[in-house]
Amino acid sequence: MDGSKINNKSVNEEMLLEQGYRKYSGDGLDIYYSKDICAHIGNCVRGNPDVFEVGRRPWIIADNGSIEDDIRVIDTCPSGALKYIRKDEK
Template sequence: MGKQTKKELVEQGYRIYAGQELDVYFNLSMCQHSAHCLKSDHAVFDTKRKPWIVTDNASGETVTKIIDGCPSGALQYLWKEEY
């Protein structure tokens, strides 16, 4: 399956955390609370902060690598050029 579009993600309940190079999408109802994302980079993922995801607090490469390791699919991303 290819990557989902913004419309598809939003329809499924993903929220958008916009950045300069890419946007991060998160769906709380899918999250398994494995804390993989939190352990990976606290500058980007921090549940004690609002918003809990700050996309631009690490490089796009770092952020996408972490998201690729999310076991549930609750985290997704779209690079700006993918829109």
């Protein structure tokens, strides 16, 4: 699922926070996560355990991966629970 969009519309922070996503800031990329939408499939944790580690606080550390790799993993999330906003494209 495209982590930069919801219903084919580019996401923005206001929209995501309104929909209950929580923000995990990184230098070049912010990752947003909705625990209500998460289906606990685990693609994120398998995709890059340095970035996504269940049980750690915070469980998402965007800067532990490159921007490109973070996006690659986020796009494997099947439920839409993970979204991202690139900061270098604003």
